[in-house]
Amino acid sequence: MNRPRALVLRAPGTNRDGDAAFALDLVGADPRRVLVSEVFDNPKLLHESQLLVIPGGFSFADALGAGRLFALELVTRLSEELAEFVEAGKPVIGICNGFQVLVRTGLLPGAGLTVALGQNAVGSTSNGKFICDWVLLQPASKRSIWTARLTEEIECPIAHGEGRFVCDPETLAALQANDQIAFRYAADNPNGSLDDIAGICDDTGLVLGLMPHPEDHVLPRQHPQSLRGHRGGLARRLFEAGVDHAKETR
Amino acid sequence: MAESGASTSGRHRLTVSPHHPNGTATTITIDADLSAADRARLEHVLVDPLLETGAWNGAVGVHQLDIGLIPGVTDTAAAQVVHAAGLLGIDITDAAVGRQIDLDDAIGKADDTEIRRRWANPVIERWRIAGPVEPGFAAREADPAVTESVELPGDDESLAELGRKRGLALDLVELHVIRDHFAGLGRAPTDAELETLAQTWSEHCAHKSFRAEIAADDGAAVEPLLAQLRRSTTEIDAPFVVSAFDGNAGIVRFGSQRTYALKCETHNHPCAIEPFGGANTGVGGVIRDIIGAAHRPIACTNILCFGPADTPDDQLPRGVLSPQRIIDGVVAGVADYGNKIGLPMVAGGVLYDPAYVSNPLVFAGCIGVAPADRPALTGPHPGDRVVVLGGRTGRDGIRGATFSSMEMDATTGDVAGASVQIGDPIVEKMVSDLLIDAWDLYTAITDCGAGGLSSAIGELADGVGADVELNLVPLKYAGLAPWEIWLSEAQERMVVAVAPHEMEALADLAERHGVELSDVGSFTGDRRLTVRFEGEPVIQLDTAFLHDGRPRRRLVATQPEPIRTRVALSCHDPAGALLALLAHPNIASKASIIRRYDHEILGATVIRPLTGLHNDGPADGVVLADPSDDDGIAIGIGVNPWYGLQDPERMAWAVIDEAIRNAVASGGDPSAMALMDNFSWGNPTRATTFGGLVAAVRGCCDAAHLYRAPFVSGKDSLNNEYLAADGTRHAIPPTLVITAVGHVPDVAKAVTPDLKQAGNVVVLLGRTLAEFGGSHLAMVLGDDTTSAVPAPDLAAPGRYRALHAAMQRGLVAAAHDCSEGGLAVALAEMAIAGRLGLEVAVGVVDDDATTALFSESVGRVVCEVRPEHLGEFKDVVGGETRIIGHVSAAPTMTVSGQFELPLDRLVAAFNGATV
Structure with missing residues (x-):
């Protein structure tokens, strides 16, 4: 049986690695939760994997801005290996803190563009308050290997204090033109994100970053209205897409 | 601008101001020899130009308050600066991270008292206006370590x-x-x-x-109190208890696969003087208790008791922080620790009473899991x-x-x-x-x-x-x-x-x-x-x-002599009373606090603290199960200090009943239910205070016996009193928090309180008496008539077993307990959660409509039942079962002969209150 190996990369403070591993296992991957220090010592762990996940959490406590230190570690110690990983056509997903990390490494959105994830804002004032709630996500990119086949909206929770997508107007226009906006908040925009952007992909379509947590809605019973008989909005199809793509790589 | 290539020694201070304004900048002070290139590389990491502006060694303006940590206080941000510099190959000696607040016009009244009250905390911080505060680098000069004889x-x-x-x-x-x-x-x-x-x-x-x-x-x-509690657990002899009152946490076995470690702690005094740090370390401490019981933490709980948020400053005893500051700090501290360590903060409660102004209470709980076959x-x-x-x-x-x-x-x-x-x-x-x-x-x-x-x-x-x-x-x-x-x-x-x-x-x-x-x-x-x-x-x-x-120690106990005469209250405007109750801070939505906590992480949450069609109805208990299977637990909480003020023994009965009922209403098995106690009390050397505690423990043991629900862990926090500078003494009301944790054999059969479908029948289980002592109706009416606190209902345990059996057969569409505010509030909350209307008549509950609607008699659960299930439901549940009406598609709550209220007014009253 072809179970592609998925590297779930942990830093001190990563805390949704178990949720991501559960989702990947469910859709037929072989997830390995590995500390980033182990990968520094043994980069083969990355080479031997066909899919990379940077999961949610508070890497290094996020005390100086979300994801900044984890990104610095990756840039200073693993940047070539990461570039090779994407060049080899292998998919990468960064969720919540992982999205923040990928943005700070420059892997997202790629092509020299820069975006940022700032403190959640209500109106014109950022309050930075952590918010945990459920959101509706509209898949928006045909370029991303993760979302191209998604035909329906996804429902899943958010849990973050720094998720407000920010970029300059030129970058936004480029992202729109390149079909790099992977997900938009379909109902309420919970954090003041520009253009309701919840996630973006890189210009190869292999790297996806998003603030919400699809890994926490892979079973119907994880939905808040499941006891009201609600089904649907499952996010496992997102992981299936990534794992299917990973199966084609070596 | 190019500086000279030479290093600049000493202190370098980077001020990071967010573009999206919130009035606060972060300051990073670095003790090192840094070249301009070093500073640029550090700035590249520390400042995101899309979000912030960085300035080196900028002046602190006359309208600015500069705050830093005292040396020795944990400074995780500073540790990150040192780590980042290390990765960049820049050698720095030390770092300190602080904040700078633009006070603007408020600077005029920013004297020491005002700064302490609003912005900074002298327990962990120091500050300066119009100049940089001395950075809190760790002291490097060491006194010789000595041990002295005393x-x-x-x-x-x-x-x-x-x-x-x-x-x-x-x-x-x-x-x-x-x-x-x-x-x-x-x-x-x-x-x-x-x-x-x-x-x-x-x-x-x-x-x-x-x-x-x-x-x-x-x-x-x-008999000493702890001995009484231990003896009750021994006598109940529940087969699922693995370890009680031993080590760091109580341990129970539910199902064949898992043991659960249960612990709830108090962290009251620290939260009074440093709310963020006190709550933060309270959560951290109770999680360590579970780790220390060799279990993997899976969920946290917290119950918070505060003074009213709007208490005017001039009513605060000297040295006491304002309730709003304590609320903000405690909630931020709980959220910070729980969210960062990655545990769902699931069950809890928030209570407000003036008696908690100088002595807030913070109860932090944690639950862990381990394989049952682990030696x-x-x-x-x-x-x-x-x-x-x-x-x-x-x-x-x-x-x-x-x-x-x-x-x-x-x-x-x-x-x-x-x-x-x-x-x-x-x-x-x-x-x-x-x-x-x-x-x-x-x-x-x-x-x-x-x-x-x-x-x-x-x-x-x-x-x-x-x-x-x-x-x-x-x-x-x-x-x-x-x-x-x-x-x-x-x-x-x-x-x-x-x-x-x-x-x-x-x-x-x-x-x-x-x-x-x-x-x-x-x-x-x-x-x-x-x-x-x-x-x-x-x-x-x-x-x-x-x-x-x-x-x-030898303590004298003067037994309380509570009033136990039932007196009906009269309420001329039941619709107004219901709206006032829904908007009362103790009953109104706690969404603004609950949503600060991650209750989704680990993917195990089946019933959340907020539930229903729009995720805004209050759940009774929460239900969790590892995503790998459907065998889980329900957590219910009971607390009612207003009963404790009048009748500590009946409070104990009532809050145990409430905790168990919350867990059962969500799908917990009343035959597999363990309890934790947390007593927060005043000074025990006062005989009346201690007498109340003795009465409460007696109530606890008697109730545990009746419900066959053993205590497995507990914690008491005494001396919750504040001696004000003027000599007045401020004691908290006797506060007992009970946490019930029960087995849910199949979480697919769990039940939420939101109404599901028009046409379904609404049934009240349990008996209703004129019990208004310590009630929230008395509170909103301002009626200080002294009357009986709700009495124990000895038939409740049998009722809960029958209700659980009905749930296992899928006969219960929704269930909700009646607690603060009685039946009227329970019905309104079910309607809000399901966004459906109700048509009910309460004559079958009690002849007196006020009693029927607002009494807080214990042991009662409102159930929604499909018409085709009603016969079987009545057969299974039996006992005191009263059909009071049905669910309606019209968005109105109608109480026949009493009032009609549009659903959106109920929603607005419940959701409108801000914290």
Whole structure:
């Protein structure tokens, strides 16, 4: 049986690695939760994997801005290996803190563009308050290997204090033109994100970053209205897409 | 602009101001020789130009308040700056992170009192206006570490004075025993020995009042309270109890696969003086208790009692923080720790009462899981190593156990500063992950909580003995006296006993997890506690004296004589009363707090604290199950201090009933239900205060028996009083929090309170009496008629078993308990949660409509049942079952002959209140 190996990369403070591993296992991957220090010592762990996940959490406590230190570690110690990983056509997903990390490494959105994830804002004032709630996500990119086949909206929770997508107007226009906006908040925009952007992909379509947590809605019973008989909005199809793509790589 | 290429030595201060304004900038002060290029590279990491602007060595304006941490307070952000510089290859000596607030016009009244009240906390911070505050670099000059002998004076007055001066919180009888013990040894105690005894014998650690001999008014002896609770658990003899009142947490086995560790702690005093840090470390501490019970933490709970948010400043006793500041700080502290360590903060409650203004209460709980077939730990064995894991030891958190055991007054914030700390959830997460992987490498485990290493190693060494070297304990900075190392309550540390042949494996694993490990000595087998500093003994205590040498306290209990006459209230505007109740801070939505906590992480949450069609209805209990299968648990909470003020015994019955009922209404099995108690009370040496506690414990034991629900863990926090500068005493109302945790064999059969479908039948289970003592109707009417607190309903346990059976057959579409505000509030909440209307008639509940709608009689559950299930439902449930109406598609709550209220008004009243 072809179970592609998925590297779930942990830093001190990563805390949704178990949720991501559960989702990947469910859709037929072989997830390995590995500390980033182990990968520094043994980069083969990355080479031997066909899919990379940077999961949610508070890497290094996020005390100086979300994801900044984890990104610095990756840039200073693993940047070539990461570039090779994407060049080899292998998919990468960064969720919540992982999205923040990928943005700070420059892997997202790629092509020299820069975006940022700032403190959640209500109106014109950022309050930075952590918010945990459920959101509706509209898949928006045909370029991303993760979302191209998604035909329906996804429902899943958010849990973050720094998720407000920010970029300059030129970058936004480029992202729109390149079909790099992977997900938009379909109902309420919970954090003041520009253009309701919840996630973006890189210009190869292999790297996806998003603030919400699809890994926490892979079973119907994880939905808040499941006891009201609600089904649907499952996010496992997102992981299936990534794992299917990973199966084609070596 | 190009500076010269040469390095600039000394201090470099980077101010990071967000573009999206919130009035606060972050300041980063670096002690290093930095070139312009170094600064640019640091700035590239520390400043995101899309979000922020960075400025080096900018002036602090005359309208700006500059705040920094006091040296020694945990500064995780500064540690990140040092780490980042290391990755960039920039050598820096130290860093400090602070904040700078634009006060604008408020600068005019920013005197010291106002700054303390609004912006900064002198317990952990210092500040300056119009200039940079001195950065809180860790002190590098070390005083020589010394241990002193402490002569204990022969006369009582000097002895008591010595106890007060050192903050020992021991009474004269206890001090005499210590003096006599050392007289027998022919030497004076060392400071380390005296401090160890004070911590170990503190109310906080030794639960002196719960173990005290009790003399009733009539002189009759009453069994000590802890013995009563333990005996009730033994007598109930529930098959699912693995361990009760032993070690760090109670342990139960539900189903065949899993054991659960249960613990709930109080962290009241620290939250009064440093709300963020107090709540933060309260959460961290209770999670460590679960790790210390060799279980993997899976969920947290918290119950918060605050003064009303809108209390005017001029009504605050001197030295007391404003309730809004305490609320903001506590909620942020709970959210910070729970969210960062990655545990769902699921169940809880928030209560407001003026009596909590000077003494807020913070109850923090945690639940853990382990495979049922894991063998029990057998150590420590003689020869095992004493291993300290996790955070480093500093001067933070000295004497927390004794501080928590004393009353507070206006000077408490100043003198107890060192007792309070800021937690580091990332370190605790790493320690937790390590210990989950390493569970077969240690023979015994406990956490460093109150009393630090003294209580952790002291407890592990009980009956075995240990010999440890304090010089091997890793320190945050040099210069700690041996007794400070031994007593420090620095956070995120665990102690494990490890067989010598497992040390290498554990050390390897610790290194891989990035956790610092120190082998500080061995368990000996000589039943003595020997603590050394650089080889020289600083403590040589017989463990029997340390743990059993404390004289038993004797307390007098004056039994309360509560009014137990039922008096009906009259309410002329039931619709107005219902809206007022829904908007009352104790009943209204707590969404603004609940949504600050991650309740989704781990993917195990089945019923959330907010539920229903729009996720905004209050759930009874929460239900969790690991996503790998459908076998889970329900958690219910009961608390009602307003009953406690009038009738502590009936309060105990009522809150146990409420906790169990909440769990059962969500799908918990009443035959597999364990309880935790948390008593927060006033000064137990006052006979009436202690008498109330005795009555409450009696109620607890009697109720536990009736419900066959054993207590497995508990914690008491006494002396919750504040002595104001003017001599007035502010005591909290007697507050008992009960947490019920029950088995849910199949979470697919769990039930939520939201109405599901128009046409379904609404049924009330249980009997309703005119019980308004301590009721919320009395509160909103401003009616101070004294009348009976709700009486126990002896038929409730049978009703819950029948209800559970009906749920297992799928006969219950929705269920909701009646508690504060009675049936009317319960019905309104079900309608809000389901966004459906109701048509009910309450004549069958009671002839008196006010009693029917608003009485708080216990034991009652409202159920929604499909018409085709009604016959079978009645057969299964039986007993007091009253059909009161049906669910309607029209968005209106109609109580026949009383009122009609549009659903959106109910929603607005419930959701409109802000915190």
